[in-house]
Amino acid sequence: MSTFGYHRDLISHLVRRDLTLRYHGSAIGILWSLAIPVAQLVVLVFLFQKVIPLGIEFYPGFLFSALLPWVWFTSCLGSAGGLFVNNRALLWQTSFSPFVLVLVNILANLVLFLMLLPLLFLLLLAHGTPVTTAWMMVPGLIAIEGLMLFGLSLLVATLNVFYRDVQQVVNLGVFLLFYLTPVFYRVDALPETYRALYALNPLGALIESYRMTIFYGQSPHLWPVVVAATFAVLAAGLGVAVYRYRLHDVMDVV
Amino acid sequence: MSHVLIAESVWKQFRLHRDRPHTLQEALVRRMTGRWESPESFWALRDVSVTAREGQCVGLIGHNGAGKSTLLRLLCGIGRPTRGAIARRGRVSGLLDLGRGFHPDLTGRENLLTGGILAGLTRRQVTEREQEMIAFAELEDFIDQPVRTYSTGMYLRLAFAAATHCDADVLVIDEALAVGDARFREKCLARLRAFRDAGKALVLATHDEGQVRALCDDVIVLDEGQLVMIGAPDAALERYRLLLEERTERRAAELAGGAPLVEPVEGEGKRTGTREAVIAAVRLLNASDREVEALVCGERMTIQLDYGLAAKVTDVIVGVGLYSEGDVKCFETLVQSARVAFGPLGERGRFRCELGPLHLLPGRYYVNVALYAPGWTHIYDSHWHMHSLMVLDGGGPLDGRSGVVALRADWSNEK
Numbered sequence: 117m118s119t120f121g122y123h124r125d126l127i128s129h130l131v132r133r134d135l136t137l138r139y140h141g142s143a144i145g146i147l148w149s150l151a152i153p154v155a156q157l158v159v160l161v162f163l164f165q166k167v168i169p170l171g172i173e174f175y176p177g178f179l180f181s182a183l184l185p186w187v188w189f190t191s192c193l194g195s196a197g198g199l200f201v202n203n204r205a206l207l208w209q210t211s212f213s214p215f216v217l218v219l220v221n222i223l224a225n226l227v228l229f230l231m232l233l234p235l236l237f238l239l240l241l242a243h244g245t246p247v248t249t250a251w252m253m254v255p256g257l258i259a260i261e262g263l264m265l266f267g268l269s270l271l272v273a274t275l276n277v278f279y280r281d282v283q284q285v286v287n288l289g290v291f292l293l294f295y296l297t298p299v300f301y302r303v304d305a306l307p308e309t310y311r312a313l314y315a316l317n318p319l320g321a322l323i324e325s326y327r328m329t330i331f332y333g334q335s336p337h338l339w340p341v342v343v344a345a346t347f348a349v350l351a352a353g354l355g356v357a358v359y360r361y362r363l364h365d366v367m368d369v370v
Numbered sequence: 371m372s373h374v375l376i377a378e379s380v381w382k383q384f385r386l387h388r389d390r391p392h393t394l395q396e397a398l399v400r401r402m403t404g405r406w407e408s409p410e411s412f413w414a415l416r417d418v419s420v421t422a423r424e425g426q427c428v429g430l431i432g433h434n435g436a437g438k439s440t441l442l443r444l445l446c447g448i449g450r451p452t453r454g455a456i457a458r459r460g461r462v463s464g465l466l467d468l469g470r471g472f473h474p475d476l477t478g479r480e481n482l483l484t485g486g487i488l489a490g491l492t493r494r495q496v497t498e499r500e501q502e503m504i505a506f507a508e509l510e511d512f513i514d515q516p517v518r519t520y521s522t523g524m525y526l527r528l529a530f531a532a533a534t535h536c537d538a539d540v541l542v543i544d545e546a547l548a549v550g551d552a553r554f555r556e557k558c559l560a561r562l563r564a565f566r567d568a569g570k571a572l573v574l575a576t577h578d579e580g581q582v583r584a585l586c587d588d589v590i591v592l593d594e595g596q597l598v599m600i601g602a603p604d605a606a607l608e609r610y611r612l613l614l615e616e617r618t619e620r621r622a623a624e625l626a627g628g629a630p631l632v633e634p635v636e637g638e639g640k641r642t643g644t645r646e647a648v649i650a651a652v653r654l655l656n657a658s659d660r661e662v663e664a665l666v667c668g669e670r671m672t673i674q675l676d677y678g679l680a681a682k683v684t685d686v687i688v689g690v691g692l693y694s695e696g697d698v699k700c701f702e703t704l705v706q707s708a709r710v711a712f713g714p715l716g717e718r719g720r721f722r723c724e725l726g727p728l729h730l731l732p733g734r735y736y737v738n739v740a741l742y743a744p745g746w747t748h749i750y751d752s753h754w755h756m757h758s759l760m761v762l763d764g765g766g767p768l769d770g771r772s773g774v775v776a777l778r779a780d781w782s783n784e785k
Binding site: 122125126129130133136137140141205206207208209210211212364367368 | 384385443446447448449450461462463464466471472473475476480483484485487488489490492493542
């Protein structure tokens, strides 16, 4: 069998295994993965429509179209640190390449993302938002986010083997990033000076592009996509470089 | 026959774990207080070369910490040598670090599937072989239970079945056959022999002399990361025993500042060891638990060892052997870990070994007993030819029988 065929089979098996294990022994199984984002959605909608109204039209759709890529991002990075540390059994198999675990984690979380997508479609259709050709850009945005996640996860998974703080720092960063990324608010409501700063947040740029295509039904602006894609390429390059440089140490320490 | 595995002048260096900062804080504190010494490191392997040909079984013996596991890991391609090179042809399957290979929450069947796919089989190939693997492991009733509910023996059976049913060209096994019951061990040995006879290569690390003799064509002796010799099983085992004694000597010198290690005892006996654990008394008991020096052929015998342990010693390997006057080993039994077998050990205590009816021919024998440090690193206390045992004629017709074992030998003649 070719290396490609081998890795395709291996990754698809491990993704399935990952999803099985995640909800092992629970009654509703994989449905739990839908429960948390939906609960988050409900709470935020209540908060920013009733408690502190932001005055955004069709707020649930506005929020959900950004929450989905955000949840994919956080769930991948939140578990990246443990990928090498907690999978010694797999790392100790002959001819197993550890980076496979990073791909598996990203893909398993992507499956959950894709399971929530129809829910978003239904929400938008129910509200009468027109389906436009702009939606065809979504796979491209997913690819950019996937590349970004691959680089960052590889970096976190590798470094966390040597310093366990890495995951803690990442968790803190992700927590803060939720407020610094326009997930539940919009940037154009902010003063000009802040907006310039926001333009440099690659995740923010990416999430704005998702919202532009899914919620507003328009092609995303070029500039945010370029920022996000450039960052994704740099992150992937850095992740791969660090991984390759430290891999044999990882195998000795784990 | 061509080589499937070549390790050439392999060196492997590890940084010592206790010197490695685990958190950024530790790393920063060290850097700022100037205590940033280069981390202490040690060479786990020094210039070790190994080859394995098709149809060859290479044994690997050495005390714990000699570098066996490190070498096996590198042969499997887990990590890379600091210096030197390893070339593999074909697929290598490893049975290393037993107890970690499977996911505890998944069933035996699910774990077999993962293992098979990792080994390069397709999903369908695994399903086709599944029945065979389950039957080999004798786990038909448990295969759909999570692996965490398995006993050590069941776990071993599953791991062994998985590793030997995936079309590997080279099989690397680390101590795996030390557990499991005798019958299954035989089955494994038979499978390994078939594997070897089919032109596959085997690399096997073990403490078990029997396995070395039964399976290995060539044996490598490792000591403190260096290759001491490659040779036939008997020569290698002899060398390994000498190394054990040397290490014991060094250890005794460290402990007592050069106290006599080999204590002269009366007759041809010899007492060796560091005495961190001591055999205080050896008693031979008959069927009614009375201490005796002689037994009648066929009578039941129990050997009783009174021991004392130094405070640091928490585990010992216990060995009891029966040797004829001509130094033929008639029988030997080992407890690889007294702690595992009997639970935490007291400072003093007594091991009893009931041997049942003693089917030895009349004559003089020696009961040799020993306590070894875990991992066979050195000898605590060995009594060699210090305790003799007379086996007496039970009064039956013994004419014309000779050898060691007392079998019945009822002759008849059919016309």
